[in-house]
Every structure is written in C-alpha cells, then in structure tokens.
Amino acid sequence: QVQLQESGPGLVKPSQTLSLTCTVSGGSISSGRYYWNWIRQHPGKGLEWIGYIDNSGRTYYNPSLKSRITVSVDTSVNQFSLKLSSVTAADTAVYYCATLSRRSFAVDSWGQGTLVTVSS
Amino acid sequence: QSALTQPASVSGSPGQSITISCTETTSDVGSYNLVSWYQHHPGKAPKLIIFEVNKRPSGVSSRFSGYKSGDTASLTISGLQAEDEADYYCCSFAVSVVFGGGTKLTVL
Numbered sequence: 001q002v003q004l005q006e007s008g009p010g011l012v013k014p015s016q017t018l019s020l021t022c023t024v025s026g027g028s029i030s031s032g033r034y035y036w037n038w039i040r041q042h043p044g045k046g047l048e049w050i051g052y053i054d055n056s057g058r059t060y061y062n063p064s065l066k067s068r069i070t071v072s073v074d075t076s077v078n079q080f081s082l083k084l085s086s087v088t089a090a091d092t093a094v095y096y097c098a099t100l101s102r103r104s105f106a107v108d109s110w111g112q113g114t115l116v117t118v119s120s
Numbered sequence: 121q122s123a124l125t126q127p128a129s130v131s132g133s134p135g136q137s138i139t140i141s142c143t144e145t146t147s148d149v150g151s152y153n154l155v156s157w158y159q160h161h162p163g164k165a166p167k168l169i170i171f172e173v174n175k176r177p178s179g180v181s182s183r184f185s186g187y188k189s190g191d192t193a194s195l196t197i198s199g200l201q202a203e204d205e206a207d208y209y210c211c212s213f214a215v216s217v218v219f220g221g222g223t224k225l226t227v228l
Contacts, residue, residue, distance in 0.1 A: 037217070046221045052217070101171075104156075106156035107156065107168060107217075108171075112164075
C-alpha cells in the first residue's frame with residue numbers, strides 16, 4: 001500500500017477555489033493499480049466521496065459536486081490534486097485523499113486528512 | 121447513483137455480537153456487489169475492514185465479518201471490545217463511489 005499526505009490551505013474565503021494536493025509515496029501514481037480519490041467529511045457528518053482520477057487521466061465525479069470539481073494528476077512529482085470552485089461554508093470539511101484498489105475496489109489507503117474551513 | 125442506508129447507531133456490551141445493515145436503494149441492483157466496510161475513529165483516518173462483501177484485509181481481526189443478501193449488506197462484529205467503539209461506513213463501487221451515512225457503535 002502507498003502512503004498519502006494531503007497539503008493545502010486550511011482556510012479559504014467564500015466564493016474562492018479550494019486547492020489541495022496529495023503526495024504519494026511508496027508507489028507510482030502511474031502504475032494503474034489504483035483510482036486516486038478525494039473524500040471529505042463535514043463536521044459531525046458522514047463520509048462523502050468527491051471524485052477520482054485514474055492513471056489514464058479519466059475522471060469520475062460525484063454528480064452533486066461535478067460542476068465545481070477538477071481532479072488532476074502530476075506524474076512528474078507523484079501527486080494528484082483537487083480544485084473545488086465557488087466554495088461556501090457548506091464546503092467546510094476534513095478532506096482526505098485515498099486510493100481505491102482496482103483489484104478489490106475498496107479504499108485501502110487514506111491520508112490523515114486535512115481540515116479546510118471556508119470563512120471570510 | 122445508488123444510496124446506501126445504515127442505522128444511525130447500534131450498541132452492545134463487551135463480548136456480545138452486533139450487526140450493522142447497509143441497504144441499497146437504486147435501480148441498478150446488480151451492481152451492488154463491490155461492498156466494503158470502514159471503521160473510523162474520530163480524528164483518525166478511516167480503516168478498511170471488509171472488501172468485496174466478505175473478505176478481510178490482512179491484519180484485520182476475524183471478529184469482523186461481512187455478508188450480503190439481496191439489497192442488504194451486513195457487518196457483524198463478534199466478541200465486542202471497547203476499542204471497537206467507532207463509526208462504521210459501508211461503501212459501494214459501481215464506476216462511482218457511494219458511502220452509507222455511517223453507524224455509530226457504542227460499546228456499553
């Protein structure tokens with residue numbers, strides 16, 4: 001299993017774009033073994049899948065967020081990223097990057113999560 | 121996209137067994153086979169405990185077991201221990217990913 005670490009601003013102003021990066025270690029993001037996911041958890045709520053990208057660059061997004069999401073990969077630095085535009089307070093959450101195995105179709109590695117607060 | 125319904129909470133005493141259900145509501149019943157379960161302690165990353173309905177990853181206790189019948193998947197935890205107190209989520213994969221709402225397990 002790979003190791004994942006999220007990074008990015010912990011505070012974003014309303015209407016701006018939330019940008020997070022996930023650094024992958026212990027494996028290549030180009031390997032094709034995983035789908036590279038973003039998942040979030042609102043305070044006191046459950047897990048919400050945001051979207052993923054595969055090694056071919058194909059993306060799949062949560063329909064409820066699709067119009068605001070971009071997930072991309074930078075293979076040169078073994079990272080993948082999330083951009084969420086036009087944020088509101090409702091986007092305040094802990095954001096996790098995670099791998100979904102293409103063999104078991106389960107999320108088998110998670111980052112530690114990063115809290116992003118949307119506030120002016 | 122499917123929706124997965126879990127009970128909000130369950131409880132049990134140490135040594136007992138509990139079962140958490142996860143019911144799929146969707147028009148695409150046949151896709152509900154790639155079911156996984158996660159244990160989530162607050163402040164930590166979620167942990168995979170069951171995949172493909174009933175398989176355990178290496179290192180996960182045999183006290184955790186999974187089952188599916190029709191549209192409902194279930195997670196059973198036997199021999200409850202204090203450290204099992206956590207939130208549990210079911211998850212389904214069918215091109216997109218869907219999580220259940222989560223179940224809070226309290227060990228009395």
